[in-house]
Amino acid sequence: xxxxxxHTTCSDGQFTPEETMRLAAEAGVTVAAVTDHDTxxxxxxxxxxxxxxxxxxxxxxxxxxxxxxxLHILGYGIDADSAALLAFCEENxxxxxxxxSRMLEFLHRRGVVISLEDVxxxxxxxxxxxxxxxxxxxxxxxxxxxxxxxxxxxATPAFYxxxxxxxxxxxxxxxxxxxxxxxxxxxxxxxxxxxxxxLEALLQQLISLGLQGIEAHYSRHTAxxxxxxxxxxxxxxxxxxxxSDFHGPSVxxxxxxxxxxAGSLCVEDGEIPRRLEQAIAAxxxxx
Numbered sequence: 288x289x290x291x292x293x294h295t296t297c298s299d300g301q302f303t304p305e306e307t308m309r310l311a312a313e314a315g316v317t318v319a320a321v322t323d324h325d326t327x328x329x330x331x332x333x334x335x336x337x338x339x340x341x342x343x344x345x346x347x348x349x350x351x352x353x354x355x356x357x358l359h360i361l362g363y364g365i366d367a368d369s370a371a372l373l374a375f376c377e378e379n380x381x382x383x384x385x386x387x388s389r390m391l392e393f394l395h396r397r398g399v400v401i402s403l404e405d406v407x408x409x410x411x412x413x414x415x416x417x418x419x420x421x422x423x424x425x426x427x428x429x430x431x432x433x434x435x436x437x438x439x440x441x442a443t444p445a446f447y448x449x450x451x452x453x454x455x456x457x458x459x460x461x462x463x464x465x466x467x468x469x470x471x472x473x474x475x476x477x478x479x480x481x482x483x484x485x486l487e488a489l490l491q492q493l494i495s496l497g498l499q500g501i502e503a504h505y506s507r508h509t510a511x512x513x514x515x516x517x518x519x520x521x522x523x524x525x526x527x528x529x530x531s532d533f534h535g536p537s538v539x540x541x542x543x544x545x546x547x548x549a550g551s552l553c554v555e556d557g558e559i560p561r562r563l564e565q566a567i568a569a570x571x572x573x574x
Contacts (some may be wrong), residue, residue, distance in 0.1 A: 288545045289559055291320040291345060292361065292474065292502065292530020297329035298349075298419040301535020304333035310341040311533075318560050320363060322347035322530070324416065325379035327367040338489060343560060348372075348377075350464070353454040354489070356371060359474035361456065361502065361528070362464035364567030369467035375455075383416065385484040386452040390420060393450040394440060400428050417441045418538045424435075461497045468571035469537050470563060472500035472528050492524060499566060500526030506531075506546040526562055 295307045302310060311319050319342055321333040330346045331345035335471035337344035348362045364373060377397040387403065393511060394401050401423060421436035430436035440446060461471045475492060481489060490498070504527070520527045529547040532539065 288315045289318040289529050290533065290545045290547055291318070291347065291363065291528050291530050291559075291563075292322050292349070292505070292532045293544070294323055294349075294532070294534045295321055295329045295333065297321075297326055298323035299538065301537050302481075304329035305336045305540060307533075308336040308340060308342065308344075310429070311544045312342060316342065316545045318343040318345075320345035320347035320530075322349040324349050324351065325383070326376050327365065327372065330367045333394045334375045345563065346469075347558075348376075348464070348469075350460040351454050352460040353491075354457050356479065357454065358457060358479070360460045360464065360498070361470065361472040361474045361500075361530075362467070363528070363563055364570065365464060365465075365467040365469035366571075372463055372467040373490075374430075375459075375463045379452075381454040384564065386450060389450040390417075390441075393446060394420075395439065396426075399424070399427075399440070400545055401427060401429075402520055418534065419472045422537060433540075439549075448551040456492055458496045459474050465497050465570060468567070468573075470499050470526065470566045470570060471497055472502055474497060474502050474530075475505050475507070475532065476501060476503075476516055477505065477508050479552060482515075482564065487519065490519060490525075494523060494525075498525070500563075502530055502547075503527045504529030504547045505532065506530075506542045526566055527559060528563065529559060 292306060295302060295304045320338055321329055325331050327348055334344045345363050346365050346367055348358045352358050352360055404418050405423045409419040421433045423443055424430040424436040430439055464471045501516055501520050503513055503520055505537055531542050531544055531546045533542050533544045
């Protein structure tokens with residue numbers, strides 16, 4: 288079982304890197320990657336635990352970029368000590384910290400009585416992102432669920448206009464992954480809500496910038512969507528990856544570890560990790 292899209296408390300997940308890898312092993316995952324948002328701080332801890340449990344582990348990251356819309360780019364096989372990558376992560380961390388204040392002000396203007404301490408209780412005392420704000424809104428009675436909190440407050444046009452942080456371009460996000468020896472992969476393409484020529488045009492543009500793969504197998508993809516992304520991967524020579532996007536039941540209760548794939552020959556015969564390893568080796572030689 289392969290799961291190459293997993294989050295921990297180092298970004299917006301519920302469990303520590305060590306706990307997450309133990310849960311993954313218990314769920315039957317044998318090939319895993321931690322892909323926290325805009326940070327590599329949990330990689331060494333997750334790798335150590337995964338290796339102790341006999342799992343194959345890939346270092347990873349998920350970078351949010353802004354094109355005509357927001358995209359998420361996964362990076363695999365990255366050198367977590369890359370100076371360019373660490374500088375990039377620090378810049379994004381600074382933007383996230385600044386956004387925290389704007390988010391509090393945004394909610395206060397809407398009559399929500401919430402403090403940073405309320406939010407930090409949802410992420411073990413650390414400065415937090417939107418999922419932790421959402422959990423705090425639920426705990427304080429301003430929303431019925433995480434999804435409700437996003438729909439009411441954290442994913443509205445007003446939020447994006449008033450509180451959202453600046454995001455790098457796809458060119459910059461892909462470049463920093465490639466500079467760190469990693470493989471850049473388009474995450475959960477269904478979220479783009481694009482089909483046909485529009486989706487292909489976007490893929491072509493991203494490929495010209497260095498994109499090498501697409502997350503065709505994903506926990507929320509329908510069978511029809513999966514077939515489409517596999518066809519596009521074959522057409523454009525892209526790597527195929529699979530991931531659940533696990534954050535933990537308190538953040539994304541409908542997503543379980545290892546739920547990215549439901550029976551696929553390319554997974555069963557080990558093609559995904561083998562091709563990914565080959566691409567990582569080739570990139571590392573050029574980085």
